[in-house]
Amino acid sequence: MQLATWNVNSLAVRLPQVLDWLAAHPQTSVLALQETKLTDDKFPQQAFADAGWHTAVFGQKTYNGVALISRQPLRDVVRNIPGMDCDMARVISATVDAPNGQPLRIVGAYMPNGQAPGTDKFAYKMRWLTALRDWLQGELQKTPQLVLMGDFNITFDDADVWDPVGLHETIHCTTEERAHLQNLVGLGLIDSVRLFPQPEKNYSWWDYRNMAFRRNRGLRIDHILVSAAVQPLVHACQIDKLPRKNERPSDHAPVVLTLQQPGRA
């Protein structure tokens, strides 16, 4: 089974690309979408249902919006971070069955951008990340097999940055943001991309400007983190750059995780 995350930067624009991608990746079990930018009544649920997919959605007008697209029915769907006062649609979680038959909690998240260090939006991003960590701590107690995937808007370190000198301590690259990311690692969550050899300069987002994709001037800010209980099932994880070459692409590429029961081909 495969799990994937993709910030589509408007599902209204990218729906055909998402359906094409799903058709080309039939092993997909759950795809987490971010920045759908659609209220739930406008979500193209029928288009996914016609292609054999279950959906769980949490959207709003114009901004944000997250969804889970799943082959299996999605159980115990929860929207946002319970208990956090947040008027934005940024988190959706649900449970499916893992290849070992145990429940697997999937958390799809769109972390705040944060604009720039020192701004109100940056302070909000820090508060939001603290609330996420506190909530996930309890979630991991309830369901040890947990995957947190989405657009984190944070790089782990300079290996995730095309120009670490020019972008030193700028948004997505600050020490403070990276400390929050390490707090999630401290819960036992593992960056699954780094479990495997990867191409040099392995990014998930490229600016639309300056021919950044062609020059591979990007950042790795979309991540799939797996709990320790999931790690034995992890078989591969890679960034799929192909959709970034589409006509009218999202600025983000999907990240894909392959889970397998150990010992199975």
Next chain:
DNA sequence: ATGGCCATCGCGGATGGA
């Protein structure tokens, strides 16, 4: 090069993204 792009809302140009 002090920037270049894209989506939304809505019909011009501001706002947000990253």
